[in-house]
Amino acid sequence: MTDVFREDGRERPDVVERLHTIRDHLRTGRFGQREVWEEWLTEAADDIARLTAALQEIEQWAQAYPLSIFPKPDLKRAHELLQAGGITLDAISADAMRHVVEGIADIARRALEPKP
Numbered sequence: 001m002t003d004v005f006r007e008d009g010r011e012r013p014d015v016v017e018r019l020h021t022i023r024d025h026l027r028t029g030r031f032g033q034r035e036v037w038e039e040w041l042t043e044a045a046d047d048i049a050r051l052t053a054a055l056q057e058i059e060q061w062a063q064a065y066p067l068s069i070f071p072k073p074d075l076k077r078a079h080e081l082l083q084a085g086g087i088t089l090d091a092i093s094a095d096a097m098r099h100v101v102e103g104i105a106d107i108a109r110r111a112l113e114p115k116p
Contacts, residue, residue: 015044015047018043018044019040019041021040022040022041025037054108057107058104058107061103
């Protein structure tokens with residue numbers, strides 16, 4: 001996450017790095033930065049919640065096309081029919097995959113956006 005920037009243009013600190021810092025301080029008994037740690041832990045919890053929600057959204061999207069409703073097509077037959085109409089199955093497949101990948105990328109982008 002070190003390549004993510006805040007709205008003010010400053011680089012956003014890596015949450016994992018901050019968590020490791022807190023752990024190291026707890027191991028060594030250096031407890032002088034409680035307020036900073038609380039802020040970091042709050043930010044980490046918010047990040048984890050946002051990223052978990054994004055993963056759940058992707059999982060829900062993956063469940064949207066069950067085989068019981070959308071059975072696997074006969075791809076050889078589909079290829080023949082599409083070719084007869086001047087369309088390739090590759091073009092259809094590429095378009096469908098592009099839609100899926102762009103949708104997942106949008107979910108990921110929204111989850112990785114820094115929140116004020």
